Amino acid sequence: MTIPQPHPAAQPAEEPAGPAQPAGPAAAKQSAAPYLVPFLIGALVSIALGVYGRAHTPTGYAVGLAGFSGAQAMKSWLTTGTLLLVIVQIVSALVMYGKIPGVRGPSWIGGLHRWSGRAAFLLSVPIAFHCLYALGAQFDVPRVMIHSLLGTFFYGVFVAKMLSLPKKNLPGWVLPVLGGLAFTALVGLWLTSSFWFFTTFGITL
Template sequence: MNTLVPGGRPADPAPGGGIRLLVAFILVGAAVSVALGVYGGLHLPTRRALATLGFPSLVSMKVTLASAAAVLGVVQIVTALRMYGRIGHGPAPRAVATTHRISGVTAVLVSVPVAFHCLWSLGFGTYSARVLAHSLFGCAFYGVFVTKMLVLRSRRVPAWAVPLLGGALFTVIVVVWLTSAMWFLIGGPGY
């Protein structure tokens, strides 16, 4: 049976071709992640802020915006669960889907100055396990995001890929936040 999932996508696209397309999209996302990591590793870090967007320091800007992105990630998960009928009763109101889209776009937009300054000012860090994890997951965030956006635009990719990538995106942003903003807020050593 070919049922519809949120957004009117068929739950069961034609076999074979959809999986190959999903793999292609994952490879594109992986290329984005690797390109960011290579840039961060090759670029000589400036150790200064280009702009702090009105915040008193680079660190305060990064911690605040990363925390906002993490909170918006929670909004993404809650609204996705509602759209997929995992919480609440009956079909989700249109406002839920609208909130999901707006919070997703906003999360990515507020993450851009943080990521830019991470790569441009600090580079791809490897001097501790925490910093390495932060660097890897920070680069992975944009790769997973690109993959999810490509999947959302395709009706041939299996519908299960959307919530899977959404969950992966949420997991990545949580790890990025835990290894940076939360670490700073709790006064972790070496920040």
């Protein structure tokens, strides 16, 4: 007995093949691009600041704020204030993301996190301006050399972090790593400036 065959029109039409999806190394490069670009821009900022610090002729004076005995005292106290505000940022971030067991963040914790970061940046601007314009990047003394390198590194990481914040679907490690690097650089800046000043000249304005 002959089995009836379905009419050709009844056969399901083959779906047109879509555009080929990148696979293997190409897909990895494509997925890495969103967070590699901020890293690259941050690196360029660090290099640009370092080059300017070396090429610019130091003026010896850039900015002075009332209430301080000198530029070094101003830098030391502003750096200390910046470090304290960044610590507030870290603690508030841990609370927001539930990383501290038994602590539930209040509704205002997000605002505290954002505004402490903004205040920390504003405090750091006079420091950076004075260092770059009045002193430049100096490599003669080990402490000053480390301080200069950490300063350019800190702002490069800061730029990379700010550019990464609006991006979606970033790997979970990107922002914590950038924040940790910025905090580590700031601690190094405090040790090579504020701590040195306070232990050398005393805690004075």
